[in-house]
Every structure is written in C-alpha cells, then in structure tokens.
Amino acid sequence: xxxxxxxxxxxxxxxxxxxxxxxxxxxxxxxxxxxxxxxxxxxxxxxxxxxxxxxxxxxxxxxxxxxxxxxxxxxxxxxxxxxxxxxxxxxxxxxxxxxxxxxxxxxxxxxxxxxxxxxxxxxxxxxxxxxxxxxxxxxxxxxxxxxxxxxxxxxxxxxxxxxxxxxxxxxxxxxxxxxxxxxxxxxxxxxxxxxxxxxxxxxxxxxxxxxxxxxxxxxxxxxxxxxxxxxxxxxxxxxxxxxxxxxxxxxxxxxxxxxxxxxxxxxxxxxxxxxxxxxxxxxxxxxxxxxxxxxxxxxxxxxxxxxxxxxxxxxxxxxxxxxxxxxxxxxxxxxxxxxxxxxxxxxxxxxxxxxxxxxxxxxxxxxxxxxxxxxxxxxxxxxxxxxxxxxxxxxxxxxxxxxxxxxxxxxxxxxxxxxxxxxxxxxxxxxxxxxxxxxxxxxxxxxxxxxxxxxxxxxxxxxxxxxxxxxxxxxxxxxxxxxxxxxxxxxxxxxxxxxxxxxxxxxxxxxxxxxxxxxxxxxxxxxxxxxxxxxxxxxxxxxxxxxxxxxxxxxxxxxxxxxxxxxxxxxxxxxxxxxxxxxxxxxxxxxxxxxxxxxxxxxxxxxxxxxxxxxxxxxxxxxxxxx
Numbered sequence: 001x002x003x004x005x006x007x008x009x010x011x012x013x014x015x016x017x018x019x020x021x022x023x024x025x026x027x028x029x030x031x032x033x034x035x036x037x038x039x040x041x042x043x044x045x046x047x048x049x050x051x052x053x054x055x056x057x058x059x060x061x062x063x064x065x066x067x068x069x070x071x072x073x074x075x076x077x078x079x080x081x082x083x084x085x086x087x088x089x090x091x092x093x094x095x096x097x098x099x100x101x102x103x104x105x106x107x108x109x110x111x112x113x114x115x116x117x118x119x120x121x122x123x124x125x126x127x128x129x130x131x132x133x134x135x136x137x138x139x140x141x142x143x144x145x146x147x148x149x150x151x152x153x154x155x156x157x158x159x160x161x162x163x164x165x166x167x168x169x170x171x172x173x174x175x176x177x178x179x180x181x182x183x184x185x186x187x188x189x190x191x192x193x194x195x196x197x198x199x200x201x202x203x204x205x206x207x208x209x210x211x212x213x214x215x216x217x218x219x220x221x222x223x224x225x226x227x228x229x230x231x232x233x234x235x236x237x238x239x240x241x242x243x244x245x246x247x248x249x250x251x252x253x254x255x256x257x258x259x260x261x262x263x264x265x266x267x268x269x270x271x272x273x274x275x276x277x278x279x280x281x282x283x284x285x286x287x288x289x290x291x292x293x294x295x296x297x298x299x300x301x302x303x304x305x306x307x308x309x310x311x312x313x314x315x316x317x318x319x320x321x322x323x324x325x326x327x328x329x330x331x332x333x334x335x336x337x338x339x340x341x342x343x344x345x346x347x348x349x350x351x352x353x354x355x356x357x358x359x360x361x362x363x364x365x366x367x368x369x370x371x372x373x374x375x376x377x378x379x380x381x382x383x384x385x386x387x388x389x390x391x392x393x394x395x396x397x398x399x400x401x402x403x404x405x406x407x408x409x410x411x412x413x414x415x416x417x418x419x420x421x422x423x424x425x426x427x428x429x430x431x432x433x434x435x436x437x438x439x440x441x442x443x444x445x446x447x448x449x450x451x452x453x454x455x456x457x458x459x460x461x462x463x464x465x466x467x468x469x470x471x472x473x474x475x476x477x478x479x480x481x482x483x484x485x486x487x488x489x490x491x492x493x494x495x496x497x498x499x500x501x502x503x504x505x506x507x508x509x510x511x512x513x514x515x516x517x518x519x520x521x522x523x524x525x526x527x528x529x530x531x532x533x534x535x536x537x538x539x540x541x542x543x544x545x546x547x548x549x550x551x552x553x554x555x556x557x558x559x560x561x562x563x564x565x566x567x568x569x570x571x572x573x574x575x576x577x578x579x580x581x582x583x584x585x586x587x588x589x590x591x592x593x594x595x596x597x598x599x600x601x602x603x604x605x606x607x608x609x610x611x612x613x614x615x616x617x618x619x620x621x622x623x624x625x626x627x
Contacts, residue, residue, distance in 0.1 A: 084136045086144060087158060091132075092199045100195035101132035101160045105143060107153035110208075112393065114335045117154040117213035117318060119143065120200065122222030122229075128163045135160040138219060142308050152318045155207060159199065165192040167218065167225025170246075181276060183224070183248035185231055193225060197233070205390060205583045211331040211397075212238060212321045219243040219304040220272055227280060230255040239320035241313070243304045244269055246276025249283030256289030260320045263291065264307040266299030292316075328368070329594045331397040333359035338392075343405070343442035344435070350408075354439055355384055356450065357392040357402040368456035368494065368598065369401040369443060373436060373472075375463030375500075375578050378411040378428050391582040398590070401452055403443060407435035407468070418538035422546040425535065426504070430480055432468035437485045440472075444488065458495040458597060463528065463578035466501025470554070473515060474508050495597045497589065500578035502528045502535075502548040506557040514563035516596040518589070520581045521551030522573030524615035530569070537617070555606065564602035566592050571608055572615040 087103035094100070107116045123135040135158045142148065143156045161167055169190060171182040188194065203209060216237045218226040223245015230240055231248065234255035243264040261284055265277040274295065284291040296306045307313065326332075337360050344352040358367075372388065374381045383404040392402040410431050414420065440457065447454045461469030471479075473496045477486060495516040503509075523530045526537065531552045538545045551567055558565040568588060570577055581589060588607075595601045 083144070084133075084140055087136060087140060087156070089132050092195065092202070094195055094198055098191065098195065100192070100199060101130060102199065103132065103136060103140070103158040103160075105140075105154075105156040107155060108149050109153075112208040112389075113338065115208045115210035115397070117152070117215060118203070118207075118209045119154055119156045119215045119217065119317070120196070121156070121158050122167050122196075122216075122218030122225040123158065123161070124218075124220035124222055125166070128161045128165070130160070130162065132160055138304050139217075139308060142314075148314060152314055154213075154318070155203075155209060157199075157203075159192075159196050161192040161221075165190055167193050167196075167221055168228045168247075170224055179273075181246060181273075183228070183246065185228065185248060185251060189228070189232060193229060193232075196229070200236075204394070205586070208390075208393065210334055212334070213318070214322070215239050215241075215317055215320070217241040217243070218245060219307075220245060220301070223272075223277075227251075230259060234258065235322075238322035239317055241307070241317065242277070242280075243307045244272050244277070244301060246272060247280050249279050252280065252283035252289070253287045256284045256287030256291070258322065259289070261289060261291040262313070262316060263293045264296075264303050265294075266296045266301060266303035266306075268298060269301045269303065271301040326594075327399040328598050329398065329590065331394070332399055333362060333397045335360040336393050336396040341442075344438045352406045352408070352435060352438070353383070354406075354442065355392075355404045357396040357404075358450070359396050359399060362399065362451070364399065365448075365451045366453040366456075367399060367401050367451055368458060368593070369403055369450065369452045370395065370458045370460055370497075370593075371436075371439060371443065372402065372404045373407065373432070373459070373461035373465030373469050374404065375461070375465045376409070377416050378432065378464045379409055379414065379416060380412065381409075381464070382406070387579055387582050391586065394586060395590075400593070401450055403439070405435070405439040407432055407439075416544075417536045418542040418544040421543045425544065425546050429467060429471050429504070430484070432464075433472045433475060433480060434484050436468060436472040437487055440487060440491075441485060444491070454491075456494045456597065458497065458593065459493045460497035460499070461501060462499040462582075463501070463575070466498040466578065467503075467528065467548075469496060470498050470501045470503045473517075474503065474513060476508075476513075479508070495593070497581075497592070498551065498554070499581050500525055500528050500551075500575055502550040503554060504546075504548065506549045506553050509554070509557050509561070509563075511561050511563070514558060514561055516564040516566070516592070516602050517554065517558060518566040518568070518592045518596075519551035519554055520568045520570075520577045520585065522570045522575065522577040523552070524572045524613070524617050525550065525575045525577065526617060527575045528578075529617075533617075559604065564596060565604055565606075566596060567606045569606065569608045571610045572613040573609075573611055 087105045092100045127134040223242035226242040227247025231251040239260040241262045265274045281293045339356050342351045343354050383406050459469045497518045499520045521530050530550045535546045535548050555565050555567040
C-alpha cells in the first residue's frame with residue numbers, strides 16, 4: 001500500500017525487504033507468511049516509527065493559570081454562512097470493523113487527467129464525536145471560498161475523531177506545582193490516527209492525487225496529531241501547519257529536513273502552552289528545517305481564527321512540493337495524457353484499438369511500456385474499466401508508458417464453460433495471442449514515436465487476459481496457425497504479470513525463453529486453477545474438459561529451471577485476484593517492475609497471504625506444499 005507517501009520509504013511493507021534480503025542470501029525461494037485480519041497484510045508494518053523505540057520528552061511549563069488540554073473554547077456558530085454540505089459525507093471501515101467518519105471536498109470541475117493536491121486537517125478535542133459534522137466547525141469554510149476553489153483546486157479531507165479517542169499520544173500531569181507534558185511515540189498510533197493513516201493509504205487509489213502536494217494541518221489536539229503523524233510518516237507531506245499544538249522535539253529530525261512548516265500559537269494560550277510550539281520550532285530549526293513561526297501576542301487558545309485569516313497561508317501552502325523518489329519507483333510526473341489508436345482493421349470493418357497512457361512533459365526516449373490484456377472470459381470486459389484506468393494513471397506518473405489493448409471477443413454470446421468444446425477453447429487462446437502479437441508489432445513499429453525501449457515491453461493480463469498473456473509470452477510460432485503474425489526473431493517480452501492466469505503446458509517454459517514472471521493467484525480459484533486442474537473444474541467426459549496449470553504450477557516450473565519468479569498467493573482466495581492486484585497490491589507490482597525488470601535483479605520470491613478461510617477445491621495446495 002502507498003502509506004500516503006508514494007515514496008520509497010513507505011510504499012512497500014518491510015516483509016518484502018526482509019524477503020528480498022533473505023532471497024539473496026539463500027539464492028532460492030523465500031516464503032513470508034504474514035497474517036493480519038485476512039487480506040490486510042501491510043498496514044502495521046507502516047506504523048513502525050523511526051526510531052522504533054519509545055521516546056518521551058518531559059517539559060516544565062510554569063503557568064499562573066492552567067486549564068486541561070482537552071477543553072476547547074469551541075464556538076457554537078459557523079465562521080461563515082457557507083454550504084458545508086459541499087463536503088461529502090463518507091465513512092471508512094477498517095479491517096477490525098471500526099468506522100472512521102470523514103468529510104471530503106472535491107475540487108471543482110474534477111478531471112482525472114490531471115492530479116490535485118490533498119489537504120488533511122485534524123480537528124480539536126471539542127469537535128470529536130460521531131455526527132460527521134462537528135469537525136467542520138473550524139477551517140472547513142476557508143476552503144469553500146470561491147476564490148480559493150478557483151485558485152487552489154484541491155481535495156480537502158476532514159476526518160472526525162471519536163469522543164473516546166484522540167489523534168495524538170500525549171500525557172499531561174502536575175508535579176510539585178509544575179505541569180509536565182509527555183509526547184511518547186509508541187509502536188502503534190492511537191486507533192483514530194491509525195484509521196486516518198489507513199484512509200490516506202487508500203485514497204490515492206480512488207482519487208487523482210498529486211503525491212508531491214499532500215498537506216497536513218490541525219489545531220489543538222489536531223495540532224499535536226499533526227506533529228505525531230509527521231513523525232510516523234516523515235516523507236509523505238510537502239508542508240504542514242500545526243496550530244496551538246505541540247509535539248516531541250526529539251522527533252523533529254525525522255521530518256524537519258523534508259517538510260515545510262508554518263507553526264501558529266497564541267501567546268496567552270491557557271489550554272495548550274505556547275512553549276510547546278516554541279520548543280518544536282527550536283528543534284526544527286536545529287535540523288535546518290524550513291519553518292515559519294507566528295505568535296499572536298494577545299490571543300488565547302483560539303489562535304486558529306488568526307491563522308486562517310493569514311493572507312499568505314494558502315499561497316504558501318499550495319506552493320510547496322515534496323521531492324519524490326526515483327523514477328519507476330515513485331511518482332515523478334503530475335499529469336498524464338491518454339491517446340487511442342487503431343492497431344488492426346479486419347475485413348468486416350471491425351477494428352481493434354490500443355489506449356496509450358504516458359506522462360506529460362517527459363523527455364525520456366527509452367521508457368518501458370506495459371501492455372495490458374483485460375479479462376472477461378473472452379466474451380466481455382473492456383480495456384479502460386475504472387480500476388485499470390487508475391492503475392495506468394499511477395504507473396504513468398512514475399514514468400512508465402502503459403498500453404491497454406482490445407482484442408477479438410470470440411466467445412461473445414457463447415458459453416466458455418464445460419459445454420464449450422476443449423478444442424474451441426484452445427483456438428480461443430490462439431486467437432487472443434494473435435491479437436497480442438499484432439498489438440506488439442504495432443508498438444515495435446512506433447518505438448521512437450512512443451519514446452520506449454523495445455527491449456522493455458512487459459506483457460500483463462487479468463483472468464482471460466492473463467491466460468492470453470501467459471501463452472503470448474511462452475508460445476512459439478509452432479503453437480499458432482501458420483498464417484499467424486510473427487514477432488521479430490530475437491524478440492522477447494521483458495517480463496510477464498499474470499493475474500489469475502494459467503497455461504496449457506508448463507513445459508513450453510524453457511531455460512531459453514523464461515522471463516521474469518509475476519504471478520497473482522488465489523489458491524481456491526474456482527474458474528482458473530491455482531495448480532493443475534480442468535478449466536472451470538469440468539469433469540472428464542464433458543466437452544469442455546481441458547487441463548490447465550495456474551500460478552502455482554508456473555512457479556514450480558520456473559523454480560525447477562532456476563529462473564526468476566514473483567508469486568503472490570492468497571491462501572484459499574478466489575478468482576477476485578484477477579483484478580485486485582491493480583489496486584490493492586499496486587506496490588508489489590511496482591516492486592517487481594522496478595527491481596526485477598528495470599534493475600535486472602530477477603529474484604525468486606513467494607509471498608503467501610492467509611485469509612483464514614477454508615477451501616474444498618481438489619486443486620487447492622495440499623498442507624505443507626513447497627513454497
């Protein structure tokens with residue numbers, strides 16, 4: 001998952017890095033079972049603080065008059081008479097079944113061909129609750145101003161913390177007349193902040209967010225949450241504006257060098273002492289941070305009123321950009337263009353198209369290209385469905401070119417199950433491979449126009465498209481009709497990504513033609529078997545009985561040949577793995593592309609994600625199967 005950051009530090013679970021290291025040491029395959037409430041296997045690893053040990057800072061604050069931290073001077077009136085219902089009401093439910101309520105403002109005239117900043121704002125203690133409204137009392141109207149929406153189009157997120165929780169980990173106590181503030185950072189955040197982190201991990205899959213322009217702010221309790229979230233995700237936010245908050249100065253070196261800061265506080269604050277912000281600013285400056293500090297001389301706790309009125313606040317905020325990671329590993333481009341071209345015209349005025357996605361303002365001429373074949377049982381589906389469209393946009397922002405092809409749906413209106421003759425199924429595979437070859441030749445003829453490296457064409461597919469892609473990668477001319485189009489003599493795909501795909505005969509994979517192969521498959525897939533079984537589990541004697549070999553068998557073949565593979569198994573998972581990797585396992589795909597294809601590491605890795613479910617399919621892996 002992205003971990004909000006789309007950066008190298010937080011876009012891959014630590015288990016991958018551990019397995020990678022072990023794979024290099026053992027020079028063999030590595031199994032990394034990791035279980036956390038079914039399918040959610042990444043998140044806890046993203047919450048490891050740096051450093052991982054618990055840190056506590058105690059500060060002596062001498063005040064004549066002191067009120068408790070969690071008492072806010074909340075106004076009962078809105079700052080402006082604006083339509084706050086422009087913020088969509090939403091809820092997010094985590095793997096534990098707990099719900100986070102939040103409001104989300106879309107940019108006006110939202111267009112996913114470009115990306116937009118995201119502003120995250122954490123409210124104070126007085127706005128906690130479950131009404132999904134109170135969190136908009138302070139700050140929400142600022143982003144609804146017509147001039148703001150026109151000049152700074154952005155997504156704006158206001159989550160609501162439950163009454164029994166808080167954004168930050170903070171302890172306050174009195175001792176010998178002094179008030180002490182502790183800001184520990186334990187291994188796991190409070191539940192409410194954890195849910196915000198999970199939500200921020202998911203939003204970039206749904207929305208076209210500019211990873212270079214993610215901003216964080218908060219007031220009082222939310223100001224403290226701002227400092228804590230920065231420490232937990234130090235490479236994720238381009239800028240932050242904590243208001244009347246505080247944090248742990250020892251953690252400032254984690255995010256000070258990379259995050260622009262503007263800190264606000266009232267000098268007369270009797271709820272959250274102004275010294276808490278002052279100490280944070282001092283610590284940030286010691287790291288060389290770009291930090292601004294504004295203190296309002298005669299203002300109490302409600303310094304957010306003054307902060308929101310700062311004429312330079314929004315201009316400063318939206319001008320900040322975060323430096324991102326390496327090309328092909330992190331987003332380095334903001335906008336993506338999409339064009340469509342016809343790659344084949346048939347005799348009956350039928351034609352086949354390719355959609356190309358590529359980053360704008362990219363001058364590279366040797367880019368890799370991923371050619372995608374959609375699923376749909378050779379009877380339906382389309383090349384630009386929403387999940388793939390988002391996937392293609394995200395890859396293009398990393399510098400890849402992505403092509404999505406249509407192909408002849410020869411089974412349209414027909415059954416592709418057990419009543420369809422096996423030889424017709426084989427012919428269907430062949431016809432799809434022919435179309436893939438046509439699309440590939442179309443790409444090869446336009447390498448200069450597309451700015452791609454012809455040796456870096458990766459073939460990928462889902463379900464039926466994965467079956468077609470696997471055969472396109474490993475079948476030779478002898479497996480196709482004599483009049484089938486030919487590929488250049490020395491051409492090989494740079495890599496293969498199969499999402500719930502299978503092959504008729506794994507022995508066609510040889511030491512000479514094996515390529516880095518990534519395989520996603522549920523071990524309880526009831527349509528395309530994980531190991532060896534009949535297509536759709538037809539029984540002998542039925543017309544459609546056709547033996548197929550899925551991801552588990554393909555991995556076995558590559559293992560025996562000592563060739564690279566990257567198998568991702570969902571124990572007892574079903575056919576949903578044909579599309580889920582495009583969104584839920586995007587980081588694993590990027591890991592494979594950047595390391596095994598672009599860097600040439602060509603590893604042998606197997607990740608098994610448990611579900612806790614049971615499987616009754618005969619083709620399911622036996623207990624203790626070789627990883």
